[in-house]
Amino acid sequence: MDVLRVDDQLTDEERMIRDTVRTVVAEKVLPNVGEWFERGVFPARELGPELGKLGLLGMHLQGYGCAGMSAVAYGVACRELEAGDSGLRSFVSVQGSLAMAAIHKFGSEEQKQEWLPRMAAGEALGCFGLTEPDRGSDPGDMRTHARRDGSDWVLNGAKMWITNGSVADVAVVWARTDEGIRGFLVPAGTPGFSASDIHRKLSLRASVTSELVLDDVRLPADAVLPGVTGLKGPLSCLSEARYGILWGTVGAGRACYEAAVEYAKTREQFGRPIGAFQLTQEKLAWMEVALGQAGLTALHIGRLKDAGKVTPQQVSFGKLANVRAALDVARQARTVLGANGITLEYPVIRHMNNLESVLTYEGTQEIHTLVLGQAITGIPAYRG
Numbered sequence: 001m002d003v004l005r006v007d008d009q010l011t012d013e014e015r016m017i018r019d020t021v022r023t024v025v026a027e028k029v030l031p032n033v034g035e036w037f038e039r040g041v042f043p044a045r046e047l048g049p050e051l052g053k054l055g056l057l058g059m060h061l062q063g064y065g066c067a068g069m070s071a072v073a074y075g076v077a078c079r080e081l082e083a084g085d086s087g088l089r090s091f092v093s094v095q096g097s098l099a100m101a102a103i104h105k106f107g108s109e110e111q112k113q114e115w116l117p118r119m120a121a122g123e124a125l126g127c128f129g130l131t132e133p134d135r136g137s138d139p140g141d142m143r144t145h146a147r148r149d150g151s152d153w154v155l156n157g158a159k160m161w162i163t164n165g166s167v168a169d170v171a172v173v174w175a176r177t178d179e180g181i182r183g184f185l186v187p188a189g190t191p192g193f194s195a196s197d198i199h200r201k202l203s204l205r206a207s208v209t210s211e212l213v214l215d216d217v218r219l220p221a222d223a224v225l226p227g228v229t230g231l232k233g234p235l236s237c238l239s240e241a242r243y244g245i246l247w248g249t250v251g252a253g254r255a256c257y258e259a260a261v262e263y264a265k266t267r268e269q270f271g272r273p274i275g276a277f278q279l280t281q282e283k284l285a286w287m288e289v290a291l292g293q294a295g296l297t298a299l300h301i302g303r304l305k306d307a308g309k310v311t312p313q314q315v316s317f318g319k320l321a322n323v324r325a326a327l328d329v330a331r332q333a334r335t336v337l338g339a340n341g342i343t344l345e346y347p348v349i350r351h352m353n354n355l356e357s358v359l360t361y362e363g364t365q366e367i368h369t370l371v372l373g374q375a376i377t378g379i380p381a382y383r384g
């Protein structure tokens, strides 16, 4: 069901992108994603070129082999990808909105030429290293540092929870320097640079998450991103990725809702489909309302972004509201499926567990709450 018919507001091109991505997810992802999740793997090398061929990597960026699509088109693609799995959307977000966007916004012409066309094609993969073992919500206090040595840079430190870390050909690493925070392009295989995967995750299992270690990593002068100094560099990239999340989570929630509706109509107890009970209908109606509101929020923010008018506070609003809505929908859907709701035979518990990560990464729900709190009161409450 889609009572509000939000997609009627999309253009023909946006609907075409929706249908294309939905088909690819149905054919290539849904038959396998339960197994990837169970085994804790993500086939980045195989899916990268396929997603590249579809123009989904850096699809909202202009030039350098990128598709140059609208923000809404990109959002719709994120929604359909995350209806498959949040790990899939994370892969695309990190590649396009974090790693490629950093190079596109702040890189030199040579850096753009070297990396962006191959990254858009999915032949080269990127990751984005901001978070550290001891610095998450407060990245401005990062410990990783870079010092000049002649014309070279020497980097030391560690980055934690880095999506695509061990499969990336290039890591965008943010480090403190005497001039402020700078971004560096660290190619895989650079001496002193290593990436090892984080195991035993119970969320986003179909996604590579790594720790990066930088031990006297020597880089040439032209490894630095010349276009930005300061925390605004990584934060502006995060705003791009959060935008993808506020769409993507609508897809994850929708997948759970659809599973719940189907189950409610076919599962019988007390001689009737469980969907005939008022309590079940109340849950389904509430999910419909939550997803309709989330879908409208995403579309509104997308249109603002395409008009060049979106603010970081609006993106925080969308990330906060839509992740929460999707997680609530997933939890409600889980109850509708009863015991079956806890198995990988259905998508619900996988999405539900994934959304716990989505609630935390790209700014936790608490941090986005405080962003809104500051917008409302004018008083920043991040620090004591």
Ligand SMILES: Cc1cc2nc3c(=O)[nH]c(=O)nc-3n(C[C@H](O)[C@H](O)[C@H](O)COP(=O)(O)OP(=O)(O)OC[C@H]3O[C@@H](n4cnc5c(N)ncnc54)[C@H](O)[C@@H]3O)c2cc1C
Pocket: 094, 128, 129, 130, 131, 134, 135, 136, 137, 138, 160, 161, 162, 163, 164, 203, 204, 209, 357, 360, 361, 362, 363, 364, 365, 366, 367, 370, 381, 382, 383
């Ligand atoms: C699966 C996964 C993938 C990720 N991928 C990436 C990636 O590709 N690149 C990257 O750089 N990072 C990545 N992250 C890291 C993510 O961005 C951080 O986990 C997030 O920013 C929170 O940091 P933290 O986990 O250190 O929590 P902390 O910052 O230690 O926070 C712990 C708790 O304290 C709360 N808190 C902190 N400060 C305040 C405050 N001022 N007021 C109120 N509450 C506060 C938080 O909201 C949270 O509830 C990923 C994380 C996960 C789980």
